[in-house]
Structures are given as structure tokens and as C-alpha cells.
Amino acid sequence: MTENIGKIRVDKWLWHARFFKTRSLAAKVVSGGHLRLNGQKVLKPAQPVTGDDVLTFAQGREIRVIKVLALGTRRGPASEAQALYADLEPLAEKPKEVIPPAPRFEGGGRPTKRDRRQIDLNRP
Template sequence: MKNAPEGIVEAGKIRLDKWLWQARFFKTRALAAATVKGGHVRINGNRAGKPSQTVRAGDVLTFAQGRIIRVVRVVAPGTRRGPASEAQTLYDDLTPAPEPETETFVSPNPRYEGKGRPTKRDRRKLDLNTPGALE
């Protein structure tokens, strides 16, 4: 198509940065473009070089989002950045489930866990119960 408007998708293809933005993986399109430009996005296992690289249905994208490595399959190119429920229809999430954490924090004083800081009187009682350096 010659001089196609911004919202029209040609033959099921769309720019990578635009698709990541429309699927609501990134808050702004500029942030999506910067992630792609930085070499942090892979399309079907190959590093995406430019934000203008096209994606189509069936492509598998791998990228970091926060502390999670996301793996998604493109189901459809988007036509607009709509609500989250519409954005979730654009992809299948293939991200593996996170491994459960084996080490958990155990509070030295379970009585006050989640209840805020103990009062001065409570701290004195706790100090009396612990053995000192001379004992």
C-alpha cells in the first residue's frame, strides 16, 4: 500500500516496537523501541536489530520485563492499543512458571511478624530472655 495510514496493518505484519506497545508489555512505544535497539529482544531465537523489524502471527518473542524473562507467541497483529483484555488476545504466554523460592525469611521474633515494631517494654522483655555475653 502506498502511504498507508498509521493504524492499518499490511498483510498481517506490524513493527516490533509497535506490537510490544500495543500488547501492553511496555508503557510507551519509545521504551519498547529502546529495549529492541539495545538488543534485548529475540524473534524466533534471533536477536532483533531494529525496532522497525516486522513480526507476524506465529513468531516467538523473548525479552526481559522487569525481573522476568517473557516468552510469548504472536497470535495476531494489533490494530490499536486498546484495553488490557484486548491486548491479551494478541499473544499466547509461553513463559515458564517461576520456581518456588526454597529459602524463606524466618523472623527471630515470630510474635511481632507483620504487626509492626515492638514497644520499648516488649523489647526489654525480649532482651531479658536472651543470654548475654557473660552468661
């Protein structure tokens, strides 16, 4: 099997760059039509990617826009993977989500152990 120098499968590149945990997950995203290569929808995981290509895909709840800088030869450590791409839209710093306190027993929610003891003490 001969490989074109300067090209790699898009699913393999996404896996090398550590955007997906497994290559099959990357292939599933591509074949599901959730990836754009230079603005064009890609449906085949074997679509070749070269340097300076722009990939757009959803990762979690974020839309990632990535420019391919290098192809990579292996799935190495994260520092090596980050050298393969440039993030064109860096993830925005999200304000820390404020989690409301658990509902107390004043008619809503389940009573805590302490609330139950108070209820038991107040019973006739």
C-alpha cells in the same frame, strides 16, 4: 505511506500487547539488543512482526517467551491485549517472599521509640 497487511512494527506490537508502558521503552529494549524474534537478535524497532512469530525478551527479572497470535489495531484494555499473544512459558508461581523482621536494638540496627524509652528508664 503504505502498510503491509499482516505486519506491524515490533515495538508497536509490544506496546499494543501491554508489555511496556510506552512505545519508546519498547523501542529501547529492541534497539538495545534485548529482544529475539524467532531466535534471531533484533536491533531495529521497525522490524516487522507477523502472526506465529515467537518473541523472547526480558521483562523485569523474568524472561518472557511469547507467541504472536494477532497483530491488534490499537492499545486497548488488558483483556484485549492478552488476546494478542500466547505465553509459551507462563510465569511460575513464586513462593511468597518471607521478609525478616526489622532488627531490634540488641546491638544491631536503630532502636525503636519503645526501645529508647526503655533505655532512658534504665539510665542512672
